[in-house]
Amino acid sequence: MPTYNKEGNSQCCFKFCEQLGMTLVELMAVVVIIGVLTTLTFPSFEKQILTARRRDAITHLLRLKIKQETFRVQNVSYAKTEQLGLPKSKYYTFIVTDVSATTYTISAKVKGSQVSDKKCLVMQINQSLNKTPAHCF
Numbered sequence: 001m002p003t004y005n006k007e008g009n010s011q012c013c014f015k016f017c018e019q020l021g022m023t024l025v026e027l028m029a030v031v032v033i034i035g036v037l038t039t040l041t042f043p044s045f046e047k048q049i050l051t052a053r054r055r056d057a058i059t060h061l062l063r064l065k066i067k068q069e070t071f072r073v074q075n076v077s078y079a080k081t082e083q084l085g086l087p088k089s090k091y092y093t094f095i096v097t098d099v100s101a102t103t104y105t106i107s108a109k110v111k112g113s114q115v116s117d118k119k120c121l122v123m124q125i126n127q128s129l130n131k132t133p134a135h136c137f
Contacts, residue, residue, distance in 0.1 A: 058123065061106055062125070064106045065127075068104055078127070080099050084096055090111075106125050107122055120135075123137070
């Protein structure tokens with residue numbers, strides 16, 4: 001809107017009143033942008049969480065392998081599940097199977113919210129350091 005000076009001449013300057021706050025349209029635009037960003041980033045974030053939990057389970061499996069080897073040095077066979085002292089986890093159940101004087105298998109089976117990690121539902125490691133499924137390790 002043109003303003004007029006004291007002489008009555010119009011000038012090419014505009015006055016805008018300062019607005020405080022924001023309109024509903026601006027608020028809705030911000031909500032839409034946040035929604036789109038959340039939709040795009042959440043699957044990636046969830047995948048990173050699953051991978052981190054899987055790495056934690058792999059660490060536990062390798063620690064249990066070391067415990068098994070230490071137990072075997074002092075005994076005539078490898079430790080059974082009860083003798084080994086398995087870790088407790090909200091996302092994995094650990095178990096020792098096929099225990100003998102020369103063999104064992106340690107398994108980590110998913111539970112809870114980790115079940116959405118479809119690629120690695122059960123991970124295993126044995127006395128020969130064979131890891132299955134290989135793509136999980």
